[in-house]
């Protein structure tokens with residue numbers, strides 16, 4: 001694992017955006033695996049800035065997002081499709097028909113997940129997967145569990161995740177209890193993985209991810225087995241480690 005220490009959130013975002021830019025410049029028709037949450041927002045802002053300066057071209061890029069709340073429509077401001085449109089896609093020249101997010105409105109989990117795995121398979125594989133880290137070590141919506149889930153599946157969100165994500169909703173009751181997420185196997189197939197981590201509330205999860213045993217109780221710990229992972233973390237997130 002390549003650990004890159006950033007001073008703060010802004011520095012982390014710029015460093016991560018540099019890595020994504022390099023990917024897009026080196027392979028203009030690349031497949032980007034994208035993430036939601038507050039961690040990658042600064043990275044997306046930086047990419048938009050460089051796009052506006054004429055430094056980046058997303059015309060041939062395809063994107064595949066990690067996850068979506070089950071039951072939320074793309075127009076719902078809390079949906080991850082809406083998040084991606086407003087935080088990135090609406091501001092760059094990516095072809096929206098080539099941006100994919102699991103279909104939150106598909107009530108049949110088997111159908112929703114099989115369709116999504118087919119999209120990943122047909123894409124030829126994700127070149128660079130961007131990830132945030134949950135406070136309990138989750139990636140995508142792969143929550144701590146007794147076993148690693150391989151493919152896209154439907155999950156019941158844990159109390160910790162519902163609590164962490166309620167800030168985006170009017171009340172805790174409005175947070176969906178289920179989501180569709182790419183599995184650990186789908187994530188691990190990406191050729192390169194980039195994790196962005198900021199803030200002291202992630203310090204324990206980050207330490208367990210990097211130094212702890214590989215266990216489905218800390219889903220991100222599986223990343224120790226991937227051969228091309230870069231973690232860009234700020235000082236606060238690295239505060240519990242000697243790095």
Ligand SMILES: N[C@@H]1[C@@H](O)[C@H](O)[C@@H](COP(=O)(O)O)O[C@@H]1O
Nearest residue numbers: 036037038039132133134140141
């Ligand atoms: N499904 C998302 C994850 O993909 C994200 O990494 C995590 C952390 O979010 P944040 O970056 O806001 O801390 O939140 C959600 O649960």
